[in-house]
Amino acid sequence: MxxxxxxxxxxxxxxxxxxxxxxxxxxxxxxxxxxxxVAVLLACWILNRPLKVLSASIQSNPSKNTAT
Known part of the structure; x- marks a missing residue:
């Protein structure tokens, strides 16, 4: 062991x-x-936009979150 x-x-x-x-x-x-x-910063910025939308939708409607 x-x-x-x-x-x-x-x-x-x-x-x-x-x-x-x-x-x-x-x-x-x-x-x-x-x-x-520049490419890495642009990729981070592009990834950040859908993450903000996703987190806002989860916070506004927590009953639809099936992960928890």
Missing amino acids: ALLRFLLCLFAFVGALAAAGTLVVSIMLMLRFPPLL
Whole structure:
């Protein structure tokens, strides 16, 4: 059981390091190539619009929320 817990912690640590490395590399690429930064900002803005509409519709009519 201790070996299983160690492997789980090891995989979690390696996953966190990989995620941090990916984040750093993507930020470096966005700073190196400004059109990529513009594309990411535009994608975030486009994603934010439907999320606002969805959250407003959920808050105005909570009885239709079947997830809870």
